[in-house]
Amino acid sequence: MSIEITGVSKSFGPVAALKDVSLSIAEGKIYGxxxxxxxxxxxxxxxxxxxxxxxxxxxxxxxxxAAENDRALGKVYLMSEKHLYPEGMKVANVLKxxxxxxxxxxxxxxxxxxxxxxxxxxxxVKALSTGYSSILKIIVxxxxxxxxxxxxxxxxxLDANHRDMFYKLLVERYSLRPATYVISTHLIEEVAxxxxxxxxxxxxxxxxxxxxxxxxxxxxxxxxxxxAVDQFIADKIVIGSDDLGGLKSAYILGTLDRSAVPxxxxxxxxxxxxxxxxxxx
Amino acid sequence: xxxxxxxxxxxxxxxxxxYYAIMLFLLLASFLTTEVxxxxxxxxxxxxxxxxxxxxxxxxxxxxxxxxxxxxxxxNGLSRKTLFLSYLxxxxxxxxxxxxxxxxxxxxxxxxxxxxxxxxxxYRQYFPAVxxxxxxxxxxxxxLMLYTTSALTGYFITSLYYRxxxxxxxxxxxxxPVLLIIVLPIVDMGYANGAIxxxxxxxxxxxxxxxxxxxPLYPLGSCIILSSVLAGLTYLLQRRAVIKEQV
Numbered sequence: 001m002s003i004e005i006t007g008v009s010k011s012f013g014p015v016a017a018l019k020d021v022s023l024s025i026a027e028g029k030i031y032g033x034x035x036x037x038x039x040x041x042x043x044x045x046x047x048x049x050x051x052x053x054x055x056x057x058x059x060x061x062x063x064x065x066a067a068e069n070d071r072a073l074g075k076v077y078l079m080s081e082k083h084l085y086p087e088g089m090k091v092a093n094v095l096k097x098x099x100x101x102x103x104x105x106x107x108x109x110x111x112x113x114x115x116x117x118x119x120x121x122x123x124x125v126k127a128l129s130t131g132y133s134s135i136l137k138i139i140v141x142x143x144x145x146x147x148x149x150x151x152x153x154x155x156x157x158l159d160a161n162h163r164d165m166f167y168k169l170l171v172e173r174y175s176l177r178p179a180t181y182v183i184s185t186h187l188i189e190e191v192a193x194x195x196x197x198x199x200x201x202x203x204x205x206x207x208x209x210x211x212x213x214x215x216x217x218x219x220x221x222x223x224x225x226x227x228a229v230d231q232f233i234a235d236k237i238v239i240g241s242d243d244l245g246g247l248k249s250a251y252i253l254g255t256l257d258r259s260a261v262p263x264x265x266x267x268x269x270x271x272x273x274x275x276x277x278x279x280x281x
Numbered sequence: 282x283x284x285x286x287x288x289x290x291x292x293x294x295x296x297x298x299x300y301y302a303i304m305l306f307l308l309l310a311s312f313l314t315t316e317v318x319x320x321x322x323x324x325x326x327x328x329x330x331x332x333x334x335x336x337x338x339x340x341x342x343x344x345x346x347x348x349x350x351x352x353x354x355x356x357n358g359l360s361r362k363t364l365f366l367s368y369l370x371x372x373x374x375x376x377x378x379x380x381x382x383x384x385x386x387x388x389x390x391x392x393x394x395x396x397x398x399x400x401x402x403x404y405r406q407y408f409p410a411v412x413x414x415x416x417x418x419x420x421x422x423x424x425l426m427l428y429t430t431s432a433l434t435g436y437f438i439t440s441l442y443y444r445x446x447x448x449x450x451x452x453x454x455x456x457x458p459v460l461l462i463i464v465l466p467i468v469d470m471g472y473a474n475g476a477i478x479x480x481x482x483x484x485x486x487x488x489x490x491x492x493x494x495x496x497p498l499y500p501l502g503s504c505i506i507l508s509s510v511l512a513g514l515t516y517l518l519q520r521r522a523v524i525k526e527q528v
Binding site for chain 2: 046049050051052053068069070073074075076077078083084085086097098100101102146
């Protein structure tokens with residue numbers, strides 16, 4: 001059971017948004033789809049969900065072609081940056097119709113979430129702020145109960161409290177009813193703790209697809225006094241550093257030889273965001 | 282498919298109720314004015330044309346039936362094929378209900394002597410020769426097919442406009458009226474000696490059954506053919522439609 005993308009290419013006029021993309025999205029994992037603006041993340045998600053047609057290549061959902069196939073498409077829900085609900089529709093009706101179209105939609109859970117987030121069910125979709133529009137989409141995404149939930153910038157416009165609530169709810173939901181979640185976001189630091197696999201897309205090409213652990217194991221962070229850190233990193237591949245007063249943290253690519261670490265330096269995990277910046281620069 | 286049809290019918294239901302509330306109010310007001318207060322029917326004054334209003338109404342409904350449902354269906358994992366088929370399958374019962382209401386209004390109005398349907402006006406040579414049961418069936422069938430064709434015309438136009446670029450929309454919006462109102466008459470009268478308008482007239486007379494002695498079964502056939510062509514073209518337009526803005 002998986003989403004299999006094979007040789008998918010898509011151009012908009014002279015701009016190649018996706019170039020021969022192939023990847024596999026397995027069942028029951030939380031993925032981070034990371035890429036810079038215009039890297040092709042949204043185009044990829046829109047092709048998976050039949051909103052756009054690929055110029056070439058195929059998308060299979062649990063072995064069935066996704067294009068124009070209700071059964072396959074019914075297994076996927078895409079929460080996009082801009083939703084496609086009618087502007088004049090009330091929030092309550094969005095939930096009502098979601099239950100019509102997705103038989104496993106959990107209305108009780110959706111209503112509980114609406115109360116938790118303070119979402120007014122009688123408001124029209126067009127009257128929602130960017131944050132509450134995201135909240136509506138989050139509520140549907142978490143209640144829809146399909147095997148694959150794709151979240152494109154899910155926390156757009158949310159304040160810190162609501163973002164925190166969302167991440168907690170996502171993990172809770174995932175542990176209670178495992179499904180595949182693909183989170184496409186720029187807020188890498190926030191999702192680093194919950195994603196299991198990372199897909200990095202750069203200029204329409206997949207440059208990395210591996211476990212988050214595996215990716216982070218490709219390097220490490222060294223912290224300590226500036227002088228000691230500078231001396232330690234002199235012969236290493238440094239992908240970034242932060243200075244604060246006399247203290248410094250440096251992000252290193254490569255294998256760590258713990259015996260060569262001088263006293264006074266602290267070694268921690270690599271920062272996913274720093275690695276992402278390095279890989280996509 | 283069932284959910285898709287329920288959605289499509291629900292989309293039309295509200296405007297349909299408003300439309301008939303207005304129509305019934307107007308008919309009642311007209312009836313009271315002509316019959317009760319002024320006794321106009323004694324002078325042969327009648328009310329007619331609800332079918333034309335219904336045709337215009339359902340044409341406008343057709344114009345508004347693509348973009349929002351298309352986006353809603355894609356958001357909810359339904360294909361373009363389901364969008365198209367569910368529209369067709371929900372249009373027929375909606376047209377049917379409208380045809381029954383309009384035909385019933387016509388029958389009641391005629392019995393009161395103050396109403397004349399557009400079909401009775403146009404096919405006045407045909408209807409007096411058949412029984413009331415057949416009149417009801419023929420008027421119902423004509424209404425059903427005309428409403429379906431009107432809705433599909435609107436649906437085709439809105440699907441066509443959706444697929445066009447801004448420039449092409451502008452070109453068609455200006456070009457088609459210019460072609461029909463200015464260029465065609467000039468070419469027809471100046472170069473074709475009226476052959477184009479005569480040809481179009483002949484087609485209309487044949488399609489409407491006038492050439493066959495005002496036979497209302499001809500427009501039924503014409504509507505079935507036109508509906509099929511419009512439905513086919515609309516599907517071709519919709520099957521490759523995509524969400525335009527970045528989502």
